[in-house]
Amino acid sequence: MRRKEISKELKTIIEKTKKKSKEYGLDFFETVFEIVDFEEMNELSSYVGFPSRYPHWKFGMEYTQFKKGYNYGLMKIYEMVINNNPCYAYLLESNEMVDQKLVIAHVYAHSDFFKNNTEFSKTRRNMIDEIANHGERVRKYVDLFGRETIEKFIDTCLSLEYLIDPNSIFIKRKECFHNLEEELELEEKGLEKRLPKIEVERTYMDEFINPKSILEEETKKLEEKNKKTEKFPEEPERDILFFLIENSKLKRWQADILSIIWEEIYYFAPQIKTKIMNEGWAAYWHSKIMTGSDKTNPLIDSSLAAILDDDEFINYAEHHSGITTVPRVGINQYKIGLELFRDIEDRWDRGKHGKIYEEATDISILDTWDDFIAFKNLYEEFKNLDLKEKWYEYLTFKKVVKKMSDSGDLYLKYREDIPLHWHKYLEFKEGKENRFSKVYSKIESALLENKVEEEIPEPWFEHASKYPGKIKIGKGREKIFEVRKIYNDITFIDTFLTKEFCEKHKLFVYDYEEKNNTYYISDRDFQKIKQRLLFSLTNAGQPIVEVVDANYQNRGELYLKHKLTEELDIKSQTLDIKKAEATLENIYEIWKKPVYLETVLDDDLKIFSYNGEKHKKLDLVN
Amino acid sequence: MVKGKIKGDEKRFNDIVKQIIRKDLGKYITSGELLGKKKDNIVSIPIKSLEIPRFKYGKHQGGVGSGEGELGDLIGIGKEEGHSEAGDKPGEHILEVDVTLEELAQMLGEELELPFLEDKGKKNVEGEVEKLTSIRKTGPEGLRQFKRTYKEALRRSLQSGQYNILKPRIIPIRDDFRYRSWKTYPRPESNALIVYIMDVSGSMGDMQKEIARQISFWVDTWIEARYHGIEKRFIIHDARAQEVNREEFFTTRESGGTKISTGYEKAHNVITSYYNPDEWNIYVMHFSDGDNWGEDDNKKAFSVLDEKLLPYTNLFCYGQITSQYGSGQFLKDLTNYFGEDEKIRTSIIGDKEGILKCIKEFFGKNEKKRNK
Numbered sequence: 001m002r003r004k005e006i007s008k009e010l011k012t013i014i015e016k017t018k019k020k021s022k023e024y025g026l027d028f029f030e031t032v033f034e035i036v037d038f039e040e041m042n043e044l045s046s047y048v049g050f051p052s053r054y055p056h057w058k059f060g061m062e063y064t065q066f067k068k069g070y071n072y073g074l075m076k077i078y079e080m081v082i083n084n085n086p087c088y089a090y091l092l093e094s095n096e097m098v099d100q101k102l103v104i105a106h107v108y109a110h111s112d113f114f115k116n117n118t119e120f121s122k123t124r125r126n127m128i129d130e131i132a133n134h135g136e137r138v139r140k141y142v143d144l145f146g147r148e149t150i151e152k153f154i155d156t157c158l159s160l161e162y163l164i165d166p167n168s169i170f171i172k173r174k175e176c177f178h179n180l181e182e183e184l185e186l187e188e189k190g191l192e193k194r195l196p197k198i199e200v201e202r203t204y205m206d207e208f209i210n211p212k213s214i215l216e217e218e219t220k221k222l223e224e225k226n227k228k229t230e231k232f233p234e235e236p237e238r239d240i241l242f243f244l245i246e247n248s249k250l251k252r253w254q255a256d257i258l259s260i261i262w263e264e265i266y267y268f269a270p271q272i273k274t275k276i277m278n279e280g281w282a283a284y285w286h287s288k289i290m291t292g293s294d295k296t297n298p299l300i301d302s303s304l305a306a307i308l309d310d311d312e313f314i315n316y317a318e319h320h321s322g323i324t325t326v327p328r329v330g331i332n333q334y335k336i337g338l339e340l341f342r343d344i345e346d347r348w349d350r351g352k353h354g355k356i357y358e359e360a361t362d363i364s365i366l367d368t369w370d371d372f373i374a375f376k377n378l379y380e381e382f383k384n385l386d387l388k389e390k391w392y393e394y395l396t397f398k399k400v401v402k403k404m405s406d407s408g409d410l411y412l413k414y415r416e417d418i419p420l421h422w423h424k425y426l427e428f429k430e431g432k433e434n435r436f437s438k439v440y441s442k443i444e445s446a447l448l449e450n451k452v453e454e455e456i457p458e459p460w461f462e463h464a465s466k467y468p469g470k471i472k473i474g475k476g477r478e479k480i481f482e483v484r485k486i487y488n489d490i491t492f493i494d495t496f497l498t499k500e501f502c503e504k505h506k507l508f509v510y511d512y513e514e515k516n517n518t519y520y521i522s523d524r525d526f527q528k529i530k531q532r533l534l535f536s537l538t539n540a541g542q543p544i545v546e547v548v549d550a551n552y553q554n555r556g557e558l559y560l561k562h563k564l565t566e567e568l569d570i571k572s573q574t575l576d577i578k579k580a581e582a583t584l585e586n587i588y589e590i591w592k593k594p595v596y597l598e599t600v601l602d603d604d605l606k607i608f609s610y611n612g613e614k615h616k617k618l619d620l621v622n
Numbered sequence: 623m624v625k626g627k628i629k630g631d632e633k634r635f636n637d638i639v640k641q642i643i644r645k646d647l648g649k650y651i652t653s654g655e656l657l658g659k660k661k662d663n664i665v666s667i668p669i670k671s672l673e674i675p676r677f678k679y680g681k682h683q684g685g686v687g688s689g690e691g692e693l694g695d696l697i698g699i700g701k702e703e704g705h706s707e708a709g710d711k712p713g714e715h716i717l718e719v720d721v722t723l724e725e726l727a728q729m730l731g732e733e734l735e736l737p738f739l740e741d742k743g744k745k746n747v748e749g750e751v752e753k754l755t756s757i758r759k760t761g762p763e764g765l766r767q768f769k770r771t772y773k774e775a776l777r778r779s780l781q782s783g784q785y786n787i788l789k790p791r792i793i794p795i796r797d798d799f800r801y802r803s804w805k806t807y808p809r810p811e812s813n814a815l816i817v818y819i820m821d822v823s824g825s826m827g828d829m830q831k832e833i834a835r836q837i838s839f840w841v842d843t844w845i846e847a848r849y850h851g852i853e854k855r856f857i858i859h860d861a862r863a864q865e866v867n868r869e870e871f872f873t874t875r876e877s878g879g880t881k882i883s884t885g886y887e888k889a890h891n892v893i894t895s896y897y898n899p900d901e902w903n904i905y906v907m908h909f910s911d912g913d914n915w916g917e918d919d920n921k922k923a924f925s926v927l928d929e930k931l932l933p934y935t936n937l938f939c940y941g942q943i944t945s946q947y948g949s950g951q952f953l954k955d956l957t958n959y960f961g962e963d964e965k966i967r968t969s970i971i972g973d974k975e976g977i978l979k980c981i982k983e984f985f986g987k988n989e990k991k992r993n994k
Contacts, residue, residue: 037797039625042628043628046628051627055630056634057634058674060628060633060636061672064719065717094778094782094784158674159676161674161676162676506688506689508686508687509684510698512684514681514682518700519682519696519697520697521687521692521693523693532685532686536683536686543678545677572683574681575679578675579675579676579677580677583676
């Protein structure tokens, strides 16, 4: 198979973009680019970025859909990046150069996100090798046991794929899976409870950290505990997949395959948890790098130039807008993430956060926030008459700057940036040179001729006095880097979604009307929007199910509970019955004893059960 | 990166899909929507049962969107099974698979275990024939296939996002070009001809005609799929018979009295006028509700069959479609007259459900003459 040559032109672009990205502060793994054609891109997309996976028809299904263009939706796949070190990225051969530039910038931002966001800190960075290994193992089993047997079992496992605990990524991964023989022996000792070894490198230390004597002691303790037939598991277990691997009587190859599914879903889980942020971050940066708009932000000292040629600019705008077009129903994940990052940057540039902002109620403060901040910082330094003088100076400064922008002496992208210049101007007066020094020196003289004298609104004093200390401005860029590090989609939305943002972007809650089989706009209230968004992000919008009792009726039967939420009314949390029953059958396949699911059916609580032959629905007697 | 590993998974998926379609074949076949389509026509079949079951909410879920609109404004229509129109949840659309009519017909053949039509050992014509029926990526400009080339370029342009609906401009790249190419076909060892005869008299109601058409259509499509270059003739009759083309056969609305003998006579005429029975494998299919104009015409029809058609046909199939107006006498008399004749196969079709059974009874392996 010939690998496509990366043209010289493209190599230059990659280098250029890489350099620029680093200048902006992006921090990424070494990234390897490959050019692929259409078919290859479809294939990669089906395999979610990896060259191959274990054999299964679901990848064939994805491929068929990709070929038809169904999966693209609004997003036209230009690229594919995987969380790995080195990072692999694929570029579509037929992209025009302007697209390639955009894509490459986009890729570096993704790579930076993978490397720095804490949700990914525990993911395997050599997943490409690991996944290849998974494929080999499965293929080996296919050779040993036949394709049909293996495929059927994988179907069973995939049914349980999302029954994990997305918050447990940081709990040490237990290394039980590779010591299966040992564990199958332990089975003999009553309840199939294994003592997880503390995760260690498989080195000589193993002996010392889990010495046999201690293990034996712990096992004894557990056995005594079990004799009292205490509840097992003690706490409801969300990671059902893992629970099954640990506690059900699977053949070695079955446990191995289930563990492969488990490993892979946990690898991908952080990506699911941070989709909005990740895409927003990448869109933010490809836009920034492409158009070099840092020049227009007075608070940023660098003046990195754009990467685009002028005539590419229009093309770029089209493509960029293609990526960020807003669908009527549902949100475009690129757009909301992108806009939130921009909003955060803007707010932290202007000190529009914290108690001083959240607790402000006065209209005059909120409507002219930048002015208030300018006042606030002066208020910290000056009193009485001096304060007044300084305030007039500020007002005059604003007038002069506006004049200069009108006459072309100063480039001003937004009128709102005028107050930002003030802060730079103060720095300049303190002797700190910056890129506006020339302009600012001109302003000094102009100030005398353009005096503005307006009073400070009364409420401002009180509000300013409540929160001691100067307000930091210009922290936007720093803040978004911090945000991309420590937040995930849920905390991101929870922390940074504001009423103003919802209004500005016309967000709404929509609901389903059963009678007419339609969706309609149901609410524009900020709290409701936020609630609904958070709900749809919790557990990827899937119902939460936990193992509550693995020794139900003292017969080793498995009792699961659908954890209901207060976010929705009971009735609308009803599960799809057919699918639930089929899933229970799959769990039975693995547990080999009757399985129960406590859930809701319309208005009533019910227990669905499956005993290997029949499905039953019983009322929950409480 | 190794290209092509996905092909195995793709094939596996296609095989599974075909199995699913085959299981539900009756549904698609008898739905009647496909009647009249050409064999290359692509049909989109929704496959619901290929989803991996999970714990999922059953009811449609709402969500968060953005845009203009008042409270209460309609923004979307729900699809089946709790799938919303929302574009933010990938993979929730219903799986639809494209199948050509020809593929469906082939599945029909496999499902019903229809064998090759038996060759009665007519004179063998040897040789191969080359037909420009295939497409490849390279070739002389003279054989360039514009439509396919354009389609490829268009598809690529759409999927890579370059297509601008306001300024549509398709520029094919080298990979897009398609050229006609030869495929060598063995000349069929035997020539085959099928003659379809349909009773369109008054007693044949719309439903009866519909059933007759459906069976004819599927048989025709299946045979087309198995044999290239098969000949077919279409005859309709009430008290008189006439030869029509395929389209008319599938749409006509006559209604007169019934004289089945005229249909058989016409068939014989057409066959002997255009074909040499020695060189052709001939199959005749007739549909009626069995309500002929009296015993006399029955006798006449049987003698035409016996003396003229049966001697050179490989197979004569009679499908009697039950109708509340028809007595169904014809089948009884036919059976009485001919007894067990290996060249004659009959079937009674009560309703749409009987369509597949009929095809199987006509063309299935080792089927003896059946009478229910």
